[in-house]
Amino acid sequence: MSTIRIDNVRKSFGGFEVVHGVSLDIADGEFVILVGPSGCGKSTLLRMIAGLESISSGNVVVDDLVINRLPPRERDIAMVFQSYALYPHMTVRRNMAFSLKLAGAPKGDIDRQVQAAAEILDLVSLLERKPAQLSGGQRQRVAMGRAIVRNPKLFLFDEPLSNLDAKLRVQMRSEIKELHQRLRTTTVYVTHDQVEAMTMADRIVVMNAGRIEQAGTPMDLYEKPASLFVAAFIGSPSMNLIHGRIEDSAFLSDAGARIPLAANAPVTSDPVVLGVRPESLHVGGVGPAFGECRLRVVEPMGSETLLAATLLSGGDGAHGGGENIMILSRVKERYAADTTVRVGADPGEFHFFDATSGRRLE
Amino acid sequence: MNEKNIFCYLMVAPALLVTALLGIYPMLASMVMSFQSYDLLAGQRDTIEWVGFENYRTILADDRFLQTISQTVIFTILAVGIVVSMGLFLAQVVNAKFRGRAVVRTLIFSPWFVPPVVASAIWMWLLQTERSPINAVLRDLGWTSGNIRFLTDPETWGPFSIPMMSVVAVRVWNGLPFVIIFLLAGLQSIPKSLYEAADMDGAGILQKFRHVTLPMLRPVLMVLLALLFMNGFGHFEMNYIMTQGGPRNLTNVLAVWSYQEGFAFFRFDNAAAASGIILAMTSVICAIYLRLQYKDDLR
Numbered sequence A: 001m002s003t004i005r006i007d008n009v010r011k012s013f014g015g016f017e018v019v020h021g022v023s024l025d026i027a028d029g030e031f032v033i034l035v036g037p038s039g040c041g042k043s044t045l046l047r048m049i050a051g052l053e054s055i056s057s058g059n060v061v062v063d064d065l066v067i068n069r070l071p072p073r074e075r076d077i078a079m080v081f082q083s084y085a086l087y088p089h090m091t092v093r094r095n096m097a098f099s100l101k102l103a104g105a106p107k108g109d110i111d112r113q114v115q116a117a118a119e120i121l122d123l124v125s126l127l128e129r130k131p132a133q134l135s136g137g138q139r140q141r142v143a144m145g146r147a148i149v150r151n152p153k154l155f156l157f158d159e160p161l162s163n164l165d166a167k168l169r170v171q172m173r174s175e176i177k178e179l180h181q182r183l184r185t186t187t188v189y190v191t192h193d194q195v196e197a198m199t200m201a202d203r204i205v206v207m208n209a210g211r212i213e214q215a216g217t218p219m220d221l222y223e224k225p226a227s228l229f230v231a232a233f234i235g236s237p238s239m240n241l242i243h244g245r246i247e248d249s250a251f252l253s254d255a256g257a258r259i260p261l262a263a264n265a266p267v268t269s270d271p272v273v274l275g276v277r278p279e280s281l282h283v284g285g286v287g288p289a290f291g292e293c294r295l296r297v298v299e300p301m302g303s304e305t306l307l308a309a310t311l312l313s314g315g316d317g318a319h320g321g322g323e324n325i326m327i328l329s330r331v332k333e334r335y336a337a338d339t340t341v342r343v344g345a346d347p348g349e350f351h352f353f354d355a356t357s358g359r360r361l362e
Numbered sequence B: 001m002n003e004k005n006i007f008c009y010l011m012v013a014p015a016l017l018v019t020a021l022l023g024i025y026p027m028l029a030s031m032v033m034s035f036q037s038y039d040l041l042a043g044q045r046d047t048i049e050w051v052g053f054e055n056y057r058t059i060l061a062d063d064r065f066l067q068t069i070s071q072t073v074i075f076t077i078l079a080v081g082i083v084v085s086m087g088l089f090l091a092q093v094v095n096a097k098f099r100g101r102a103v104v105r106t107l108i109f110s111p112w113f114v115p116p117v118v119a120s121a122i123w124m125w126l127l128q129t130e131r132s133p134i135n136a137v138l139r140d141l142g143w144t145s146g147n148i149r150f151l152t153d154p155e156t157w158g159p160f161s162i163p164m165m166s167v168v169a170v171r172v173w174n175g176l177p178f179v180i181i182f183l184l185a186g187l188q189s190i191p192k193s194l195y196e197a198a199d200m201d202g203a204g205i206l207q208k209f210r211h212v213t214l215p216m217l218r219p220v221l222m223v224l225l226a227l228l229f230m231n232g233f234g235h236f237e238m239n240y241i242m243t244q245g246g247p248r249n250l251t252n253v254l255a256v257w258s259y260q261e262g263f264a265f266f267r268f269d270n271a272a273a274a275s276g277i278i279l280a281m282t283s284v285i286c287a288i289y290l291r292l293q294y295k296d297d298l299r
Helices: A042-050 A092-102 A107-120 A136-148 A166-183 A194-200 A218-223 A228-233 B003-033 B054-060 B063-095 B101-113 B116-126 B133-140 B162-188 B192-201 B205-233 B237-243 B254-263 B268-298
Strands: A004-013 A016-026 A031-035 A057-062 A077-080 A154-158 A186-191 A203-208 A211-216 A240-247 A250-253 A258-260 A272-276 A281-283 A289-300 A305-314 A324-329 A340-345 A351-354
Touching: A004 A042, A016 A042, A016 A057, A016 A211, A031 A042, A031 A194, A042 A077, A042 A154, A042 A186, A077 A136, A077 B192, A092 A107, A092 A136, A092 B192, A107 A136, A136 A166, A166 A194, A186 A194, A194 A218, A203 A218, A203 A228, A211 A218, A211 A228, A228 A240, A228 A272, A228 A351, A240 A324, A250 A272, A250 A305, A258 A289, A281 A324, A289 A324, A305 A340, B003 B268, B054 B063, B054 B268, B063 B101, B063 B162, B063 B205, B063 B254, B063 B268, B101 B162, B116 B162, B116 B237, B162 B205, B162 B237, B192 B205, B205 B268, B237 B254, B254 B268
Parallel strands: A031 A186, A031 A203, A077 A154, A154 A186
Antiparallel strands: A004 A016, A004 A057, A203 A211, A240 A250, A240 A272, A250 A258, A272 A351, A281 A340, A289 A305, A289 A340, A305 A324
């Protein structure tokens, strides 16, 4: 159980800076997920916490101790790798016992701890097998077993689910979350999958190009994305973003569609981006008018239907538009492609961003 | 047989033919000869005289031959042991990233560019008692008072002698690059994440070597050891060129003994019997290797 303070940490590879002064406080027992596209620096940051990557400047502090210069083995941190990195020549038991054995723990303790971890992760029947004889999901669990067996201060996960198929990924996601709820060990988890981030995290840290874009609870990020990047990254399907400006309490898109706004919409003469989530758009008569749309593609998914549509005109009926938008309908209805529908939306659910800086406008 | 199969056979045919003609046929002919009386000095005979195991009995009754067998084993164990230990260390050095790696790599691999015969000639000069630059350096440093007779000192310590150590050193020097490249290929196939996992598990350098590198290199090491032992038991050129087996048979090995028996004493039957013993020794190594590999496959 530990707190981590990441204080203005930078990382350069041969003069090329990839992490630009990141600061983050992680509370005791918190499950923090670093999420972002490939190359955003999230894995590098994780590896700096682990000690597998040196820190160019700044500090990583665990429980008030600066660990910058400590080798990984002195940090008391366990890590689950994307490739699992199980020792192929060792049985599951030996894989899990390895760290305890190196630490010189008595054999009785090792056996007891391995058994306890194996029971938590349902690995008891697999203890004498080698990694090659295990399925992907089982290997994943062994990798976690190896991490929890020594009861470390901190768990690090580096994209642990990306080698699993979709069904297993969903299952392991809840297993990891359950494990965290049970052990309450401070956890830092890296993924590029925003669904993983949304479903598992106490707090999500969205990274982009070596900087933190926003850190907050999943619902914070979903409801109040601080930037265009976060708006586009969080949520699936991603938010519709329409460029335009605000004029006379209406949004005028670059293509000429005019969408009425609520009274509390920001007032600015600068170019803005209107963000509206696909699930905030409703086909038919519900809510104030967003506009007329032509449905291009209909993707029924059972409980919901994803519609790719083109905005024909704004809510006030004036012609214009032409923007492509996505609508997520949770109403059980059969939609037909190439039909024109009215789309409603609550202007209170609109997001506005400065088109130049990308920052959120309130 | 379909077209693809015919093509495959055609592709391996030249290699098979060469192996059969230059490898398998002489080996079989030599084995057959080891059961015949074949003394060139005795003149030509019309009939082949079969003598059963007589040739083997003759050479095994020869103390000089028995000494040669044990020396062949000692030479091989020493050379293989040293070359593999140094190879393991240097392969890690070559594998590491550091400034000047290219230079170090070139230096380490350079003995490979020297054919064994040339290497032997160079080292004969370097180890020549009166003119050896090594002796000169040792004397200048004040470490020795007289010249060390690297290739001719007949003094022994059990089975060991200075000429034996000198020849072993040259064999190691010449064989090292091959071993390093072999092991380097093995090292590079070990995923980096295993070392990182070991780092996180708390392993130091030696523990990583013991618990990650060695087990992961096991298949490569097994092939390498089998090759080195088989080559080692049949090694000829360096021992022959540098010392002809001397002084007092101290650096003699089976292949050199067999050659001398055939081409110096014209006893091809005894030479063939000595070759038969080399074949038996390499077969043992081969059998051990196959058995270990079979066990690994079962696991």
